[in-house]
Every structure is written in C-alpha cells, then in structure tokens.
Amino acid sequence: MILNNLYATFDWAGTRVEPTPLAEPRLLLINHELADQMGLQGLSDRQWLDITSGTRLPTGMAPFAQVYAGHQFGGYSPRLGDGRALLLGEVEAPDGQRWDLHLKGAGKTPYSRFGDGRAVLRSSIREYLASEAMHHLGIPTTRALCLVGSDEPVYREEVESGAALLRAAASHVRFGHFEYFFYSGGEQHIATLLDYLIDTQWPDLAKDPQGYAALFERVVERTAHLIAQWQAVGFCHGVMNTDNMSILGLTLDYGPYGFLDAYDPYHICNHSDYAGRYAYDQQPAVGFWNLQRLAQSLSKLIPIEQLQEALGKYEYALLSTFSELMRQKLGLSGWQDEDPELFRQMFTLMAEQQVDYTAWFRRLSSLAAGGPVPEEILALLTKPDAWQEWFRRYQARLAVEHRGQVEKKAQMDLINPKYVLRNHLAEQAIKGAEQGDIGECERLLAILRRPFDEQPEAESYAQPAPDWAKQICVSCSS
Structure with missing residues (x-):
C-alpha cells in the first residue's frame, strides 16, 4: 500500500521534485525478502525498474526533496538537503509498520x-551491500530495496556509470532537520517534526507530559546503543556529520565506511578525513558531540536541565x-571485576600485532578453558609468545564460567x-558489476x-584481507 508522502503536508520541509529518469536503465538487484515484508511482492520487475530509475512512479507517490542543515567535519553548513535523492512516499506494511521509500541518484534538486x-554504480553497490550486511548483523540500519544501473556517464574523479538505489527506513529524519529550522528561525516546524515522530514512531510518548524530553532521551540512548554496536563489530562510518545522523538511531548514509581488518584503534577509513575526526576510536565521542548539537536545536522546546x-x-x-557485547564476544556469561583489564590487555596486544579483528574473535571461540591454544588462533599473531600471559588469564577466567566448551x-x-x-x-563485487557481471554481488x-x-563453500570470504587491500582508497565520493 503506497501512502501519500508525509511531506506533502509539510511544504515547508523541502520541495516537490520529479525524478530525472536514468538513461537506458537496467535492473540489477531486488531485495525480495524486504519487499515481501513490506507487502510489495506483487510488483513486477518492470515496475521495480520504472520506480528505481525514476521512469514511472505508482499513483500516490509524491516525490519530495528534504531540506536540512548539518555540522560537516565540525563546521556548520546552513543549507544542505537531498541533493541527489527524493522521498517517494510511504508504505504501510502488512504488520502495520510504516516505511519511507527514498531514491538516491534521482537527479538534481534545489539542494544539489x-x-x-546522480549516484554512481560503485557507491550504490557499496551502500546496498553494507546496509544488508549490517541488518543481518543485527545492527539498526536503513535497508536496500532495489538497485538499477545504466550507461549514463557520471563524472567524479573519472567517468563512471550512473545508478540509482531505492532504500527504505521507518523514517529518514536526521539531526540536521532540527538544526536547519533552529538556525533559520523555524521553531514551530521543530515542534511539528517532533509531533510527527511521536505520532508515527513512538506513540507511547503521546500521553507523556514530558513527551519532547522523553523523545530526546530516547534518541540519546538509541544513538549510544548504535555506536556501541559499531565499535563491537569493528565498523567505521567515516562521515559522522550531523546530517548523517538518524533520529531513530539507524546507520544512515553509507559512504567511505569500512570494517576493521587489522585492529587499529586510530583507523581512519575515509581518505577525505585528513585530521582523523571520524577515526574508529573517535566515534563514541563524535556521537556525543552530535547529540549536543541536536540538544541545542531543541533548546527552545525542552528545558536545558532536561536536555x-x-x-x-x-x-x-x-x-x-x-x-x-565484549563480555559475550569473549564467551563470558557473568561479570568479574577484573574483566575490564582483561579487555584492555587484549586490545593493547591486538593493536601492537595488528591482529585481524573479525577473525580473532571468531577463532577465539575454539579456545577451551584448558589445553593448548589452537593453531588457527596462533596463526593470526606475529608474536605468539607475547600473548602467553593473556591466554593464561583468559583461560582461568573461562574456567570460572563452569560451562562446557x-x-x-x-x-x-x-x-x-x-x-x-x-x-x-x-x-x-564492484569490479564485476562494472564489467556487466552482477554475480559476485x-x-x-x-x-x-x-x-x-x-x-564451508565460502571459507575464502572469511580470511583476513590480502596485502593489496591496504591500497583501496575510499573517500567522501565513495
């Protein structure tokens, strides 16, 4: 069921814009699992192609480019908005959940x-893959619904092929929406947006006399939980500008992201981030800084003390x-006072020896409370002898658990x-798609x-990254 776009009634929140159709589009990927969940299983391949390429939209869709602001690398940009994307409409799923449909690569808007x-095939594939990977890791995220490629040339550092990505989320409202209206004197619109979020996302707050304050507290906690999950899985966002921060605590706007290969707490995944503002170890602090910017934007509606x-x-x-999460990752069912030191010592050794982050935790499950350290773990270490004291402490800690291996x-x-x-x-996967083969994707x-x-058939996909992977460069154009 396609609902009228929310913003059809919020004409102050952006601009009505029709998408600019891609030239010679071709359908590449459809997320049938998500489409079924949303009640869209009846759409044909032709309809998916028409919608995602911007060629023909179903009745009821009201394409709309949102306006918002944001702090980008610490500096305030007063007018950003959907410069290459459009909210097409809302879908009410069979289970009652509402989904925004958001089309990236839809053509120019007043905020371009x-x-x-336009979007390019490279970045569109990266977002499709990443959002689905994060979802199946259990981390809140926007979802990828459909990907369309084309032969239309798009100019970045070099000429690339144009593409469009249809993504979905319960809402695409960002911290930057509130910043825009705060700094432009639109406080009444801030209240309207908050009321909309309570009505559509958190109806339990409707009868709360401190509804706005309770909503902000919920945003704080959701943001904290999200970033803790990022840190635990070794995910680096790369561009944590306030306009890329979801009010619902979703992972939003995949650009120069990356999962840690060799553990490096100072890892910078974005080659455009020259000062390391969004390095892996800075993400928790940046999340708090961004929430402070949101609090300032809400300060005329919520008392300072409550913020x-x-x-x-x-x-x-x-x-x-x-x-x-770390306790669970190390297989500890209870909590002991010495556990934080066990974690710290482990991370220090991992950083010193550049241990592969994902493989380390996965293989660590093969270590029993007693007995030798399995070879598959030792193979990840450049200096195994330096780990002997830690292994002794960890195995002693496991023995306290009284659980079988x-x-x-x-x-x-x-x-x-x-x-x-x-x-x-x-x-x-991108290289294959650029050559016309979507099979690897x-x-x-x-x-x-x-x-x-x-x-077992995919064992090679679980191996630490090859040396040539260190030369891969991702930036804000990714």
Missing part, C-alpha cells in the same frame, strides 16, 4: 548545489552496551560474525545474510 544529482539530564545518560548507555563456542559464534563486508570483498549478499553461520 553544484552537483549533478543535560538526557545527555548525561549517553556515556553509561554506550559503555554498558559495549561492555556487555561446546556450549561456550556455540554462544560465542552467535555474537562473533565469521563474515563481514571487508573492503576488498566489496571492491571485487549476489554471491556476497547471500554470504552476508548468514554472517554467523559456518559456510
């Missing part, structure tokens, strides 16, 4: 500035979530993925939809 309004009280819950929510390993394998979207895997998606399962 000097851009062409400060909500912000004060961020650190505890993030650290408690991260600590719980089979049970412990099974539980660890449910939290430690074997497969993540490493950059070199995405790069290989499909194979990779099938693997990433079962990240915790043993998949």
Whole structure:
C-alpha cells in the first residue's frame, strides 16, 4: 500500500521534485525478502525498474526533496538537503509498520548545489551491500530495496556509470532537520517534526507530559546503543556529520565506511578525513558531540536541565552496551571485576600485532578453558609468545564460567560474525558489476545474510584481507 508522502503536508520541509529518469536503465538487484515484508511482492520487475530509475512512479507517490542543515567535519553548513535523492512516499506494511521509500541518484534538486544529482554504480553497490550486511548483523540500519544501473556517464574523479538505489527506513529524519529550522528561525516546524515522530514512531510518548524530553532521551540512548554496536563489530562510518545522523538511531548514509581488518584503534577509513575526526576510536565521542548539537536545536522546546539530564545518560548507555557485547564476544556469561583489564590487555596486544579483528574473535571461540591454544588462533599473531600471559588469564577466567566448551563456542559464534563486508570483498563485487557481471554481488549478499553461520563453500570470504587491500582508497565520493 503506497501512502501519500508525509511531506506533502509539510511544504515547508523541502520541495516537490520529479525524478530525472536514468538513461537506458537496467535492473540489477531486488531485495525480495524486504519487499515481501513490506507487502510489495506483487510488483513486477518492470515496475521495480520504472520506480528505481525514476521512469514511472505508482499513483500516490509524491516525490519530495528534504531540506536540512548539518555540522560537516565540525563546521556548520546552513543549507544542505537531498541533493541527489527524493522521498517517494510511504508504505504501510502488512504488520502495520510504516516505511519511507527514498531514491538516491534521482537527479538534481534545489539542494544539489553544484552537483549533478546522480549516484554512481560503485557507491550504490557499496551502500546496498553494507546496509544488508549490517541488518543481518543485527545492527539498526536503513535497508536496500532495489538497485538499477545504466550507461549514463557520471563524472567524479573519472567517468563512471550512473545508478540509482531505492532504500527504505521507518523514517529518514536526521539531526540536521532540527538544526536547519533552529538556525533559520523555524521553531514551530521543530515542534511539528517532533509531533510527527511521536505520532508515527513512538506513540507511547503521546500521553507523556514530558513527551519532547522523553523523545530526546530516547534518541540519546538509541544513538549510544548504535555506536556501541559499531565499535563491537569493528565498523567505521567515516562521515559522522550531523546530517548523517538518524533520529531513530539507524546507520544512515553509507559512504567511505569500512570494517576493521587489522585492529587499529586510530583507523581512519575515509581518505577525505585528513585530521582523523571520524577515526574508529573517535566515534563514541563524535556521537556525543552530535547529540549536543541536536540538544541545542531543541533548546527552545525542552528545558536545558532536561536536555543535560538526557545527555548525561549517553556515556553509561554506550559503555554498558559495549561492555556487555565484549563480555559475550569473549564467551563470558557473568561479570568479574577484573574483566575490564582483561579487555584492555587484549586490545593493547591486538593493536601492537595488528591482529585481524573479525577473525580473532571468531577463532577465539575454539579456545577451551584448558589445553593448548589452537593453531588457527596462533596463526593470526606475529608474536605468539607475547600473548602467553593473556591466554593464561583468559583461560582461568573461562574456567570460572563452569560451562562446557561446546556450549561456550556455540554462544560465542552467535555474537562473533565469521563474515563481514571487508573492503576488498566489496571492491571485487564492484569490479564485476562494472564489467556487466552482477554475480559476485549476489554471491556476497547471500554470504552476508548468514554472517554467523559456518559456510564451508565460502571459507575464502572469511580470511583476513590480502596485502593489496591496504591500497583501496575510499573517500567522501565513495
């Protein structure tokens, strides 16, 4: 069921814009699982192609380019908005959930500035793969619904082929929406947006006399939980500008992201981030800084004391979530006072020896409370002898758990993925698609939809990255 676009009634929130159709579009990927969930299984391939290419939209869709602002790398940009994307409409799924349909690569809008309004195949594949990988890892995210390619040339650092990505989320409202109306004198619109979020996303707050304050507290906690999950799985967003921060606590706007290969707490995945503002170890602090910017934008509607009280819950929510995830990743069912030191020592050694992050935690499940360290773990270490004291402490800690090795390993394998979207895997899939073969994208998606399962036929996808992967460059144009 296609509903009228929310913003058809919020004409102050952007501009009605029709998409500019892609030239000679071709259908590449459809997320049938998600389409079924949304009640869209009846659409034909032709309809998916028409919608995602911007050629022909169903009745009821009201394409709309949102306006918002944002702090980009710490500096305020007063007018950003959907420069290459359009909200097409809302869908009400059979289970009652509402979904925004958001088309990236739809052509120029009033917010394109000097851009062409297009997306390229490379970045569209990266977002499709990443959003689905994150979803199946259990991390809140926007979802990819359909990908269309074309022969239309798009100019970036070099000429690339144009593409369009149809993505979905319960809402695409960002921190930057509130910043825009705060700095432009539209406080009444901030209240309208908050009321909309309560009405459509959190109706339990409708009768709360402190509804706006309770909503902000919820945003704080969701943001903290999200970033703790990023840190635990080794995910780097790369561009945590406030216009890329979801009010619902979703992973939003995949650009120069990356999953850690060799563990480096200072890893910078975005080659445009010269100062390392969005390095892996900075993400928790940036999340808090961004929430402070949101709090400022809400300060005329929520008392300062209540904003400060909500912000004060961020650190505890993030650290408690991260600590719980780390406890599970190490196979510990209880909590001991010495556990934080066990974690710190492990991360210090991992950084010194550049241990592969994903493979380390996955293989660690094979280590029993007693006995030798399995060879598959030692193979990840450049100086195994330096780990002997840590292994002794860790095995002693496991012995306190009084759980059998089979049970412990099974539980660890449910939290430690074997497969993540490493950059070199995405790069290989992109190269194939650029040459007209979408097969590797499909194979990779099938693997990433079962990240915790043993998949013997896909063992090579779980190996640490090859040396050539260090040369892959992703930036804000990715």
